[in-house]
Amino acid sequence: MTTRYETATAEVAAELALVEEHPFVRTILDxxxxxPVYAAYLRESYHLVHETPFFLSAAASYxxxxxxxxxxxLDLAIDERHHDRLCVHDLRxxxxxxxxxxxxxxxxxxxxxxxxxxxxxxxxxxxxIIGFAAATEGLGAELAPKAAKAxxxxxxxxxxxxxxxxxxxxxxxHIEEVKKAFERVAESDERYELMVEIWxxxxxxxxxxxxxxxxxxxxxxxxxxxxxxxxxxxxxE
Numbered sequence: 458m459t460t461r462y463e464t465a466t467a468e469v470a471a472e473l474a475l476v477e478e479h480p481f482v483r484t485i486l487d488x489x490x491x492x493p494v495y496a497a498y499l500r501e502s503y504h505l506v507h508e509t510p511f512f513l514s515a516a517a518s519y520x521x522x523x524x525x526x527x528x529x530x531l532d533l534a535i536d537e538r539h540h541d542r543l544c545v546h547d548l549r550x551x552x553x554x555x556x557x558x559x560x561x562x563x564x565x566x567x568x569x570x571x572x573x574x575x576x577x578x579x580x581x582x583x584x585x586i587i588g589f590a591a592a593t594e595g596l597g598a599e600l601a602p603k604a605a606k607a608x609x610x611x612x613x614x615x616x617x618x619x620x621x622x623x624x625x626x627x628x629x630x631h632i633e634e635v636k637k638a639f640e641r642v643a644e645s646d647e648r649y650e651l652m653v654e655i656w657x658x659x660x661x662x663x664x665x666x667x668x669x670x671x672x673x674x675x676x677x678x679x680x681x682x683x684x685x686x687x688x689x690x691x692x693x694e
Contacts, residue, residue: 461643462636465591465653472660476596481667485607492613492684494674496551496558501666501673502620503544504563505570510534512574516583526584529638533590536627540620547617553683564669569662577655584642588655591639594631596663601625 476482481498484490513534520527545555563571570589577585602625608614643649674680 460636460640461649462591462639465639465643465649465656468653469592469656469660472657472664473595475664476660476667477600479664479667481671482600482604484671485604488610490608490611491674491686492551493677493680493686494671495608495611495614495617496548496553496680496684497674497677498667498670499544499548499551499617499620500559500561501564501567501670503541503548503559505567505666506537506544507541508571508575509537509540512571512578512586513537515575515578516586519578520583526638526642529634530583530586533631533634536631540623543620543623546619550616551613551684557683558680564666564673566662566664566666566669569665570659573655573658573662582648582651584648585651585655587635587638587642588652588657589659590631590635591652592656592659592663594635597624597627598629598632 481494484494513530517527517530517534520530545559548555548558562568574586574589577583577589601621605618605621605625608618608621639652642652
């Protein structure tokens with residue numbers, strides 16, 4: 458018997474392809490990644506994971522009428538704590554001072570996911586965030602290990618892979634918990650539709666995060682200067 462999670466996975470296949478087939482991913486696999494683009498990716502990731510425990514905690518606060526769901530959000534919030542520090546560690550090992558680099562606003566992809574989840578937690582239905590978790594934990598379990606393995610080919614990443622390595626291991630466990638929560642909430646057709654919609658929105662936003670990383674990494678002259686890279690390298694010329 459097909460589970461509702463499996464049905465949802467089929468429904469989001471087109472959006473998942475936007476992430477898995479993104480030029481950023483192909484660049485990593487083809488050996489063409491540059492240090493500025495990788496640094497820009499870590500910056501976008503920092504802004505996303507920095508906010509994650511906050512909107513998960515808010516979701517728990519607004520789920521007080523569903524004790525199991527409140528506990529689920531709290532457990533995940535605890536697990537997601539301090540992942541921003543992994544990004545800081547990796548950026549430092551790329552030769553960047555985080556205080557100089559992380560002050561800029563996040564790009565559209567990160568901004569979309571953070572805003573979406575704070576809205577769901579406090580204004581709509583916190584359970585919708587399970588759709589976000591299905592997208593991100595699924596990517597962490599499936600795509601992150603492949604990316605981490607491919608990134609070993611780049612000398613500049615050798616001491617700057619803690620963020621991806623942690624996610625590629627922890628998210629394998631997290632996705633199983635996401636599946637259980639999804640099935641429980643999906644007993645309501647309305648909430649099922651919300652979770653699938655947010656799953657799709659999140660995948661589109663994650664593809665945008667990749668685009669933001671590439672564009673900012675290639676065209677940010679200040680980033681090139683901080684890394685000691687020639688401006689033409691940062692511009693992809």
